[in-house]
Amino acid sequence: MPFVRKEIRSLGATWNDTTLWYATAVGKLKERSFTDPTSWWFLAAIHGFHPVVWTEFGFMDDQTPMPTPDRLALWSQCQHQTWYFLPWHRGYLYAFEEIVRSVVVAEGGPADWALPYWNYSKDAAARVLPEAFAEATLPDGSDNPLFVPRRYGDGTLPITIPPFSVSLQALNASTYTGGDDDIPPGFGGPETPFHHGPEIQTANGAVESLPHNVIHGDVGGAEPGTDPNQWFNLGLMSMPITAGLDPIFWLHHANIDRLWTIWSAMPGHADPTDGDWLDGPADRGFAMPLSDGTTWQFTASAVTDTRAQPLDYCYDDETPPVLPSRVATRMAGLAGRAVAPAGAGAVREVEMAGGDPELIGASDGEVRVAGRTRAEVKLDEAGVGTLRTSLARAAAAGGGAAEEPARVFLKVEGVRGTADAAVYHVFVDIPPNADPADYPERLAGALSLFGVSDASAAGGPHAGNGFNQVFEISGIVDALHLSGDDLARLDVQFVPSNKASEASNFAIRRISVFKLGE
């Protein structure tokens, strides 16, 4: 019988047994030394660490003993903008849960304790931070180890995630691995080795973008009234080097892990079968400490089945949500219908048909975003011509086309800055002074800057080149085409998703538009 991870609010009262035991165990782990691989500090540092930041935030000082070099090698392993994002975090979560369970049992708790998850996508009430993490004290009046002062959200309490941030549109991604030039980004991210330097694609996969990255920024935020471009004003969840120090981090990632389980079981979806993924990364293995003092070395293939050993867990709800089919919705739109035409499910997706992405437009160089910002993207007549033909053919077929027309993607390249907590919504072709809320159909997606500081460090693995973010805008372009727009240019607007993001700023190397398929 596998361990069952349950949705935290389904467990009952705020201080249900599972949550209370979690708090107790976190408190015990915090009593352990930095040098102990099973301590709270060591486990958090496996995700990310920086001595200056941890010192400023009060987690260590000059006298704090550091682990030996062989143990230090386990720190800062976190995998982002890579196809290892999901398997690495699954192994990380497993090791953490195994250590926490050992403490729970040692303290007299249940032997079947399992890490709860936070399903913020469930309904409006679920978007509120679970209450046990917001209370300063436990029921007995002692300090609550789950409470983190450096958790700001958008500056208002209780911390509540905006509706779009919990979108599950990532589950509609057809393939796991990102395509050429990040087009499409794939559910799990681009193919990379462990150390994916500046020469390798650095785009977020679909589920990493949304909801993962966005939730990090929405929960961590920046201290109200301070400069969100300065690291010392940010919440723990806002930066990879501190995120693991917030106890809600683990429930967030359990939900992301659950989404992977759901995605893999959906019809037509499959994890990679490429040996480079299954047996990788070849350049450096993944390693996690366990409660018995050993180190667990693992590859992606060891974590694809959560019910198999050693993982041995499942989720209480692995039911795929009912989502409108991306292709069917698109074909219906092109056919001028509100609902999907009959047989739309048989339409062959461009993603499945293959083909190389083709640049059809770009901004005139760099774009600097500071608050609400507009940027014009010029489209190339030759590329747009074939796109128009493709769209017209599909529209003329009245939804009866056998193959999806060309897809269009907006690629935000080389995002650089220091405002890790910022979340911007990206709109296409809305009037300059319009209220974006009036144009939900023109929302391309959410751009979270989680991890941007690391990606912008000149001496770091990204060599200061930042990361890429890709949004599919096929539906928006379809609508523009049907409205008679000449598609000579696109007006892209970056709109801060909350008040905390308004003062943030960042740079973009180029905004590009790619076409996939004919």
Added chain:
Amino acid sequence: MALSDARHAPVAAIVALCSGTEIAWPVPGAGAAAGHRPGALAWLIMLLAMAPLLRIEVGLLWAAALPRRRLTAVAAFAGAYAAPWLALGFAALAAPAPAPVALAAGGALVVAWSCAPLRQHCLNACHARPSVRAFGPAMLADAGRWGLRTGALCTALCGPAMFLATRLPYHLPAMAAVVLLAAAERRRPPRPPAWRLPLTGRPPLPWEARIISPPPNPAQT
């Protein structure tokens, strides 16, 4: 064709570069580096051997260009990239063969440069991706600027060693060794500048690679 007059070396180099004919190295002084016969062809071979190192940049440029302008973009990049190398090649061909003492001193300087923090700065800069516009002459200018920048960095990084290699016996193997060294260095991720031998030292820990300054002390501001 064999030209042994140093004054004609640039002309000889151009002829050789165009014809692919190897020329004799001009040796103005008797006994100095006698028997070494590197030439323009060797330099050209070296330049072509370095081309695979540009696979990353060319791939990025290819993807970043409109399909009908891809070849133009790559040509602009390659032409600009080659310029600094050709300039150094002409200088190498024109320069007189050094005395052994000067050769030894040059070798010491090359070793020192190979270990210098400023050189690590250049290596890190090789990883930077500039913005390349897609339309009009701006695309050519950006691709050319990227090529020139990359060529200048490569010349600064490997040019001294390559220059020295041309003055050594068995200069072709020596030049090949420099190319291999450059390829190995190019594959390494950026790291904080410091004095270190090439290809040595452990990779920086992630927190060492990102320099973060403590926040300003309010009492001092």
